[in-house]
Each structure stands twice: as C-alpha cells, then as structure tokens.
Amino acid sequence: MLDMNWMMMGSDQQTAEAAPARARRGRSFLSILVWSIAGGMAAALIAGFAVYLNEIHSEQSRTSRSADGIVVLTGAAQRMNDAIELLAKKRGTRLLVSGVNPAITNDELNRQIPDFARLSECCIDLGHEAQNTLGNAVETAAWAKKHGFKTLLIVTSAWHMPRALVELERETDGIELIPYPVVTERMREQSWWTSPQVARLLVFEYLKYLAALVRAT
Missing domain, CATH: 1.20.5 (Single alpha-helices involved in coiled-coils or other helix-helix interfaces)
Structure with a gap:
C-alpha cells in the first residue's frame, strides 16, 4: 500500500x-x-x-495630353501656377480650383497669380466646399458632371497624387483622370531621407494613402 x-x-x-x-x-x-x-x-x-x-x-514625368477640364487641388502655390499655365495653353476648356479658402477673394488671386484675371471670368471656377482630399473628390465629381466632362487633368503635388487619384476614382465614376504632378525644386533636388521634414511628410502621406485604399475597397 x-x-x-x-x-x-x-x-x-x-x-x-x-x-x-x-x-x-x-x-x-x-x-x-x-x-x-x-x-x-x-x-x-x-x-x-x-x-x-x-x-x-x-x-514626376508630366503628360502632354489635353483633357475636357482641369482640376487643381489647392495646397502648394506651384500647383495653382501650373494649372493656370495649362488653361492658358488650352490644355482644357475650364479649370476648377478645388478647396479654396472662403476668405480668399478673386482680387487677391488676381494680384498673386499671373493670367488669373484674364482667365477667371470665362474659364475658372472656384470650389469653396472641400476641406480635404475626399472633399476635393466630391467637389470635382459634381463639377465634372455639371459640365459633362469625360476627361480631367488632375494637378497636385507628386507626393499627393496617389491618394488624390484613389479618392477621385471612387467619386468620379468612369471619368478618365490624367495626372499632372507638381514637383517643387526642393523635392526634385533633395533626397527625402536627408530632410526630417520631407521624410515626415512622406511617411504621413503614405499612411493616409493606405487609409484611402482601405476605404476604396
């Protein structure tokens, strides 16, 4: 036991x-x-x-194509200058400036941007509703539908273009979007990893791009 x-x-x-x-x-x-x-x-x-x-x-390679309309997403000043230049060269019949601060007047834009005064009465529409890239897409879709446009030149910074196209494609439903990227001299000449500010900008933009892709699925 x-x-x-x-x-x-x-x-x-x-x-x-x-x-x-x-x-x-x-x-x-x-x-x-x-x-x-x-x-x-x-x-x-x-x-x-x-x-x-x-x-x-x-x-960063720019297209030589034309389109029915031109859309510039507000941000860096160079975007606006490039969009006005495209309109002046008749690369599109009208220009939408999407996301304009309501406090900014036509007189201010006339002073700041060459050719704006000459073209604003006939061919430029200011969009004041958009407050972000998704808002830009909604504003662009409504504008394109109003004018019956089937092709659009999209003017924005190169680093912003991927996310902008994702949001725009979701809202514009079949309209052909032709990217026209704006590259500043700083972004062109400086390696992104040598500037903490540029590196931070790109990392945060990449994360926003991923979020846009998730929303689009």
Missing part, C-alpha cells in the same frame, strides 16, 4: 512539474507568433512605402 501511495505521489509531482513547462512553451509559442506577425506587418509596410516612393518618382 505504501508503494502505491508513493507511486501516486510521484505521478502527481511529475504532473505538477510538467504544467509550468507546458505553460512556458505556450507563452513562448504565442510570443513567437506575435513577433512573427508584427515582423511581417512591418516588412509589408516598408515594402509598400518603397512602392509608394517609386510611384511618386514615376509621377
């Missing part, structure tokens, strides 16, 4: 010792799984960022 009790006690002890070992193995497996998933997600984000940068670089 003593022998049986001793054997049962030994078995219980082995079971008690095995339980923490199994728990440690379970925690170790879970930890490896979590780190593997995190590593995979980080690798995917980095690879996606590389694709985004390559897309920006490819956007």
Whole structure:
C-alpha cells in the first residue's frame, strides 16, 4: 500500500512539474507568433512605402495630353501656377480650383497669380466646399458632371497624387483622370531621407494613402 501511495505521489509531482513547462512553451509559442506577425506587418509596410516612393518618382514625368477640364487641388502655390499655365495653353476648356479658402477673394488671386484675371471670368471656377482630399473628390465629381466632362487633368503635388487619384476614382465614376504632378525644386533636388521634414511628410502621406485604399475597397 505504501508503494502505491508513493507511486501516486510521484505521478502527481511529475504532473505538477510538467504544467509550468507546458505553460512556458505556450507563452513562448504565442510570443513567437506575435513577433512573427508584427515582423511581417512591418516588412509589408516598408515594402509598400518603397512602392509608394517609386510611384511618386514615376509621377514626376508630366503628360502632354489635353483633357475636357482641369482640376487643381489647392495646397502648394506651384500647383495653382501650373494649372493656370495649362488653361492658358488650352490644355482644357475650364479649370476648377478645388478647396479654396472662403476668405480668399478673386482680387487677391488676381494680384498673386499671373493670367488669373484674364482667365477667371470665362474659364475658372472656384470650389469653396472641400476641406480635404475626399472633399476635393466630391467637389470635382459634381463639377465634372455639371459640365459633362469625360476627361480631367488632375494637378497636385507628386507626393499627393496617389491618394488624390484613389479618392477621385471612387467619386468620379468612369471619368478618365490624367495626372499632372507638381514637383517643387526642393523635392526634385533633395533626397527625402536627408530632410526630417520631407521624410515626415512622406511617411504621413503614405499612411493616409493606405487609409484611402482601405476605404476604396
């Protein structure tokens, strides 16, 4: 009887010792799984960022095509100058300036931008409703529908173009969008990783681009 009790006690002890070992193995497996998933997600984000940068670089070549209308998304001043130049060269019949601050008047634009006064009465429409890129897309879709346009030249910064096209394609429903990227001298001549400000801009824009892609699916 003593022998049986001793054997049962030994078995219980082995079971008690095995339980923490199994728990440690379970925690170790879970930890490896979590780190593997995190590593995979980080690798995917980095690879996606590389694709985004390559897309920006490819956007730097400007098209020579014309379109029914021209749309400029407000932001950097160079965008507006390029859009006015396209209109002056008759690359489109009308220009929508989307996302104009309601406080800005035509007189101010006349003073700041060459050719604006000459073209504003016949061919330029100011959109005051849009407050972000999605708003730009909604405003653009309504304007294009009003004028019956089937093709649009889209003028915005090269780094902003991928997200702008995602939002615009979702709202404009079949209208052909022709990108016309604006590249500042700073962005053209300076490597992005040498400037913390530019690097931060591109990283945040990439994350916004991913969010736009998720909304579009």
